[in-house]
Amino acid sequence: MTTHGPTGRCAEESRGASITSMCVGGRPTSSASWSRRPGRHLTHATEDRTRPSFALAAERIARAYPRASRIHLVLDNLNTHAPASLIKAFGAERGHALASRFEFHHTPKHAS
Incomplete structure (x- = not known):
């Protein structure tokens, strides 16, 4: 599920993980990484x-x-x-x- 907020950012939820990404041309542009250890992830929002x-x-x-x-x-x-x-x-x-x-x-x- 993707929602677009007033800041131009997109908030995504996927299987309990929260990802924040930039919207470029109406499409979210992001990457995220998860570790096998519970609770650890990195999020990378980029302009392109x-x-x-x-x-x-x-x-x-x-x-x-x-x-x-x-x-x-x-x-x-x-x-x-x-x-x-x-x-x-x-x-x-x-x-x-x-x-x-x-x-x-x-x-x-x-x-x-």
């Missing part, structure tokens, strides 16, 4: 759905879990949700190092 925005969100997730050797990301099929975004945003060495910490899982195209 560009490669740099995705790269910064991925970097923030990696910083939140510094001891994790592998972080699983479940993503829709947006073309920016790929390791190439990290490499383009941070350069080859740093981008590859960051991308190697993630396992990318994309939802089926018919479900995106």
Whole structure:
């Protein structure tokens, strides 16, 4: 369920988790991450759905879990949700190092 408030933000509720995201062109633009530990999640509201925005969100997730050797990301099929975004945003060495910490899982195209 998505509701639009007077501030231009969207409030979403999904299975008891609360997500706040920006509305861009009437559509919510957000990403959220959950830990297997109950009650822990990160929310990333962005102005757009560009490669740099995705790269910064991925970097923030990696910083939140510094001891994790592998972080699983479940993503829709947006073309920016790929390791190439990290490499383009941070350069080859740093981008590859960051991308190697993630396992990318994309939802089926018919479900995106």
